[in-house]
Amino acid sequence: MTFQGCPGSKTFDFRGEATAEESPGEKIKSQLKQWPVQLHLVSPTAPYYQGADVLLAADCVAYALGDFHQQYLKGKAVAIACPKLDEGQEVYLEKIKAMCEEAKINTLTVLIMQVPCCMGLLKLAQEAVRQSSRKVPLKYAVVSLQGEILEEEWA
Amino acid sequence: MQSFLNQSIKAVIRDYPEVGQILDEFEIGCAPCSVGDCLLKDIVEIHNLSPEDERLLMARIAGVISPGEKIELPAVERKKPAGPKELKYSPPVKKLVEEHKLIKRCLALIPRLLEYLDLQSEADRELVLGAVDFIRNYADRFHHAKEEDILFKYFDENLDILKVMHQEHETGRAHVRAVLAGVEERDSGVVREHLDAYRELLKEHIKKEDEILYPWMDRSFSTSQVGELYSRFGEVDRQFGEAPQKYGAFIQGLEERFCGGRIAG
Ligand SMILES: [Fe+2]
Ligand SMILES: [Fe+2]
Numbered sequence: 001m002t003f004q005g006c007p008g009s010k011t012f013d014f015r016g017e018a019t020a021e022e023s024p025g026e027k028i029k030s031q032l033k034q035w036p037v038q039l040h041l042v043s044p045t046a047p048y049y050q051g052a053d054v055l056l057a058a059d060c061v062a063y064a065l066g067d068f069h070q071q072y073l074k075g076k077a078v079a080i081a082c083p084k085l086d087e088g089q090e091v092y093l094e095k096i097k098a099m100c101e102e103a104k105i106n107t108l109t110v111l112i113m114q115v116p117c118c119m120g121l122l123k124l125a126q127e128a129v130r131q132s133s134r135k136v137p138l139k140y141a142v143v144s145l146q147g148e149i150l151e152e153e154w155a
Numbered sequence: 156m157q158s159f160l161n162q163s164i165k166a167v168i169r170d171y172p173e174v175g176q177i178l179d180e181f182e183i184g185c186a187p188c189s190v191g192d193c194l195l196k197d198i199v200e201i202h203n204l205s206p207e208d209e210r211l212l213m214a215r216i217a218g219v220i221s222p223g224e225k226i227e228l229p230a231v232e233r234k235k236p237a238g239p240k241e242l243k244y245s246p247p248v249k250k251l252v253e254e255h256k257l258i259k260r261c262l263a264l265i266p267r268l269l270e271y272l273d274l275q276s277e278a279d280r281e282l283v284l285g286a287v288d289f290i291r292n293y294a295d296r297f298h299h300a301k302e303e304d305i306l307f308k309y310f311d312e313n314l315d316i317l318k319v320m321h322q323e324h325e326t327g328r329a330h331v332r333a334v335l336a337g338v339e340e341r342d343s344g345v346v347r348e349h350l351d352a353y354r355e356l357l358k359e360h361i362k363k364e365d366e367i368l369y370p371w372m373d374r375s376f377s378t379s380q381v382g383e384l385y386s387r388f389g390e391v392d393r394q395f396g397e398a399p400q401k402y403g404a405f406i407q408g409l410e411e412r413f414c415g416g417r418i419a420g
Contacts, residue, residue, distance in 0.1 A: 004179055053379050075379065106382030137246040137385045139378060154245045154381070 008084055008115040014146055031069040032078070039081040040091065044098035051104055052077040056096070056125055057111040058118050064147045065111075072111060072141075083112075083120030096128035100136045110140040114150055126155060159220050160196035167195055173219045181212050245376060247384040248369050251306070254298045254399075255361045260406050261289055265354045267413040274341045283338055283346060285405065290331055290353070293402040297395055299324050302364075305387050306372065309380065316368060323360045327353055 034048040039056075042049075055076040062068045062080075081092055099105045110125045112118040122140050129138050141152040159167055168175040181204065195216075204212060217224070244252055268286060273279050303324065307317050330353040337345030376384070392399070 053382060106386070107378050109378060135246075135385075135389075137381050139381075153243055154249075 006117065008117040012145055017146070028069065031073040031075075034077055037078050037080050039079045039095060040086070040088065042079050042095070044095045045102050046077075048077045049099055049103040049105060051106055053107045053109065054079065054099060054105045055109050055111060056081065056121065058082060058113055058121050060113050060118075061111045061143050064113065064145060065143050065149075066147045072109070076109070077105075081121060083124060084117040089124060092124055093128045093131070096125055097132045100129060100132035101134050104134065105136055108136050108138045110138065110155075112140065112142055114142050114144050122155070159216075161194055164195050167220075171219050174216055177212065177215050177219070181208060242366070242370055244369060245373050245381045245384075247381060247388050248306075248373050250385075250388055251298065251301065252365055252369065254293075254301075255365060257403055257406060258294045258298065258357065259361060260410065261286065261294070262354045262358055264406070264409050264413060265350055268409075269347050269350060272343055272346065274338065274343045274346065280338055283334065283350070285409075286350070287331055287334055287338075289402055289405060290327075293399065294357070295324070295328065295331075297391070297399060301388055301391055305384065305391070309376070309384075310372070320360070320364070320368065323356060327356055327360075330356065 034042075034046070036042055053076045055072055055078045057068075057072070057078060057080050059080050059082040065072070079095075081089075083089070086092070096108070099108070108125060108129065110122045112121050125138060125140075129136055138155045139153065140155050142150045144150050164178075168178075265286070268282060271279075272283070274283075303321065307320070310317060312318075330349040333349040334346050334353070337343070337349065
């Protein structure tokens, strides 16, 4: 029988395939350099966004991507959001626009999951940059449910 | 129909339960979904169906919502389907590639321009001087300056490939000086020789940059460097103001005059 629901909430079980190599014993340092991180909570003009390379990550990404801190968060200011469940996404659009125009961010990297509804976050970011009077290079990467990078491109 | 595209899928399915079944058939399982509230148009866009499937889906939904009405199917923006991959440049490098396109359009005009060249005619001399002005100000001061003063500086200047690129820019400048001298002397042989040599040189030079140098540079840039390059190029664009558009119009004017329209780029 084929699955009839939203692909974003379809159930998978990877337990048999979990491959995680053991970490090298040392405690892994967090690369988070700010608080808060949720897009509704942050101010787009907070000092950590000024001129920064900003990472806009879908909520689920940090759980799926094993090397999230080193590979993507390091050196960046972050904001997280869920394009499927969050309310008031017009506020998100305005905040991303303000990051481009007022905080004069250097780049925007959007990290999304491979489920189709997550594409909404990239669309939102693209629309915000399109509407912004100051253009910013926008990159995106798509993360698989098992933490592989499926695609990474400048948008 | 158009207004339904902007409605929440939940409302559409509530009013037209058949739409839920149609979506299921296209493996877009919105009907049983209990969270989120996507718009119909976003669902169509996000699911990135093949154009055929999308047309079929929209036609079937339209048949349910507004039977008999002639509908305009929405053009939905989509990611490119997998296929032979064209080169993907970072945004600042893409700007340079776009500038190459205008330069190549100028190069493509040179043979036409030389065909009937008569340096005794003032109009023809002005034409050559116009092309030289484009080459000096757009191709060289605007574009090559971005390369030499900004882009190439991110790399070791002793790299052979960069030495070659610099040398080719210099050779191009020498050809342009010779063209100007030729106009001065009314020596059409000299003008022909150097304008044609410039065309040949730049054509190959641009091909090397587009296909080899730029992709290689792009691979080595960090995200942060791409942002920095983008804003530095933006700074140069601001300094030149309306000039790039003016040169675009100049080339277009020549194309219309010589070829009845665009011939390259
Ligand atoms: Fe060059
Ligand atoms: Fe070039």
